[in-house]
Amino acid sequence: MANSTWKIARRSNAQLPLVIVMALAVVLVLLGKAQAGLFDRARMSLTDWMQPLLSVAHAPLVQFDRWVGSVDELFTVYQENLRLKDENARLRQWRNVAVVMQDRVARYQSLLHAVPDPGVDSVLARVIGRASRPFLETMILDAGSSHKIKPGQAVVDARGMIGRIYLAGSRTSWVILLTDLNSRIPVSISPGNRQAIMVGDNTAMPTLDTLSQIVTLRAGDQIVSSGDGGLLPPGLPIGTVVEQGGKYRVALLADASSSEDVEVLAFRKPPEELPSSLELPAVAAGLPPATATPPVITIAPEPPVTAKPVTPPAAQPTSPADQADEDR
Amino acid sequence: MDIAERTGILMSWRSLSVLVPFLCGLFAVLLSNLPLSLTNGLVPAPLLALVPIYFWCLVRPDLMTPAAVFGIGILQDIMGGGPPGVWTLSFVITYAVIDRQRDAFAGLPGLGAVLGFATAALITCASTYFIIALYYWQIPLLSPIVAELAMTAVFYVPGAYLVGLIHRRLVGPLRSEP
Numbered sequence: 113m114a115n116s117t118w119k120i121a122r123r124s125n126a127q128l129p130l131v132i133v134m135a136l137a138v139v140l141v142l143l144g145k146a147q148a149g150l151f152d153r154a155r156m157s158l159t160d161w162m163q164p165l166l167s168v169a170h171a172p173l174v175q176f177d178r179w180v181g182s183v184d185e186l187f188t189v190y191q192e193n194l195r196l197k198d199e200n201a202r203l204r205q206w207r208n209v210a211v212v213m214q215d216r217v218a219r220y221q222s223l224l225h226a227v228p229d230p231g232v233d234s235v236l237a238r239v240i241g242r243a244s245r246p247f248l249e250t251m252i253l254d255a256g257s258s259h260k261i262k263p264g265q266a267v268v269d270a271r272g273m274i275g276r277i278y279l280a281g282s283r284t285s286w287v288i289l290l291t292d293l294n295s296r297i298p299v300s301i302s303p304g305n306r307q308a309i310m311v312g313d314n315t316a317m318p319t320l321d322t323l324s325q326i327v328t329l330r331a332g333d334q335i336v337s338s339g340d341g342g343l344l345p346p347g348l349p350i351g352t353v354v355e356q357g358g359k360y361r362v363a364l365l366a367d368a369s370s371s372e373d374v375e376v377l378a379f380r381k382p383p384e385e386l387p388s389s390l391e392l393p394a395v396a397a398g399l400p401p402a403t404a405t406p407p408v409i410t411i412a413p414e415p416p417v418t419a420k421p422v423t424p425p426a427a428q429p430t431s432p433a434d435q436a437d438e439d440r
Numbered sequence: 441m442d443i444a445e446r447t448g449i450l451m452s453w454r455s456l457s458v459l460v461p462f463l464c465g466l467f468a469v470l471l472s473n474l475p476l477s478l479t480n481g482l483v484p485a486p487l488l489a490l491v492p493i494y495f496w497c498l499v500r501p502d503l504m505t506p507a508a509v510f511g512i513g514i515l516q517d518i519m520g521g522g523p524p525g526v527w528t529l530s531f532v533i534t535y536a537v538i539d540r541q542r543d544a545f546a547g548l549p550g551l552g553a554v555l556g557f558a559t560a561a562l563i564t565c566a567s568t569y570f571i572i573a574l575y576y577w578q579i580p581l582l583s584p585i586v587a588e589l590a591m592t593a594v595f596y597v598p599g600a601y602l603v604g605l606i607h608r609r610l611v612g613p614l615r616s617e618p
Binding site: 129130132133134136137138140141142143144145148150151154155158162166169240241242243244245246247248250251252286293313314315 | 475483513521523524526532535536565576581585
């Protein structure tokens with residue numbers, strides 16, 4: 113191309129800087145391994161600074177995506193309409209069932225005095241950017257720490273969980289998607305309440321690492337967040353189990369590439385407090401509470417009893433108070 | 441305008457034009473890492489920063505120094521959002537290879553130049569892949585990095601045309617080397 117157009121300059125004779133720079137780059141990688149958040153502040157400052165530009169530039173792109181995505185749907189719109197009508201009728205039936213079941217569960221909970229689930233606050237945020245690098249799948253939201261968003265919080269859309277907050281700037285935040293190489297989520301598989309870790313591997317369907325070797329999964333089992341670790345609320349819908357090439361993967365309910373408005377769940381499990389002394393098992397059973405340092409009991413041989421003449425003790429005041437009492 | 445004043449302006453412009461390759465690299469990083477996608481994330485964004493690195497490493501290595509490549513790599517790491525230092529090291533490795541085989545790369549005409557750039561992009565992507573594999577101690581999926589390589593190679597032709605234009609307008613006339 114352009115290489116033959118210009119005469120080429122003299123070879124750079126500074127070989128030493130290249131060696132130094134390469135050594136610096138290796139040190140940077142090692143430093144990054146030890147401290148992964150090395151560039152986090154710079155990243156967030158840049159994203160916060162670009163937030164107005166991203167918000168403006170994202171809107172026409174969304175329209176363009178919708179237009180491009182809907183071109184091929186023009187040819188299947190009739191069949192799609194019939195399918196959706198059928199699905200809608202079935203979903204209405206399921207909705208009625210769900211409402212009845214919800215009432216029944218609420219009644220049972222009130223009868224059993226069940227502890228209600230903790231309320232979860234949420235922040236509605238808009239997706240203003242998506243980054244798709246070879247080893248990183250993220251999206252950028254237009255809400256940050258000024259909206260009380262913190263790293264680790266769950267991000268969901270109407271269908272299910274999308275990912276977790278990875279970095280939180282003042283006005284923007286980065287979401288690490290469930291499909292990302294770095295994503296690890298403790299999940300629960302029902303029926304059976306089996307525990308597993310869902311691991312992203314940059315494919316559309318994350319893998320499942322079951323915690324027990326004897327667990328057998330079936331395609332169609334439901335995956336929800338388990339809530340282990342206290343960062344994510346339990347029971348968030350995530351996906352269903354599918355078998356692919358002898359491995360179990362998760363077909364996610366949410367489609368992060370089409371989500372525009374998402375919710376960030378501000379769930380924080382309060383640290384478990386020590387029970388009061390009245391709640392201890394011994395006290396509850398009616399026994400005396402155990403002391404922190406039990407008294408040491410020494411059994412000494414009793415001295416032999418001998419007859420002694422009884423003499424009245426001499427009155428010796430031991431304290432000013434005693435002296436005052438005697439004066440009175 | 442006397443001769444001294446003209447010389448002063450020329451010297452200040454000359455010192456600014458020295459920064460043009462580095463600034464082009466930084467701008468390419470910003471452009472390719474804008475979190476906006478026309479393909480809805482279907483294909484990754486190309487490594488546009490590799491075009492000015494490759495071009496000026498061949499044409500004017502005195503302007504595209506290892507330190508400049510290091511700076512461009514750091515910005516790529518910051519903007520890209522991945523583990524720190526991965527792209528920096530990959531860029532520096534690529535620069536080292538191009539610098540050592542400079543005569544071979546620079547003599548490639550036409551389609552050969554595109555293949556030469558694709559080879560440089562392959563070195564970058566392969567380095568990144570292996571660093572990531574070591575970093576996470578697992579074999580990552582190959583298809584995303586292959587897509588990145590393909591996209592980067594595709595964008596070389598318009599990219600090289602643009603940096604060639606910039607070179608001719610801003611850097612070339614002031615080139616001190618014959």
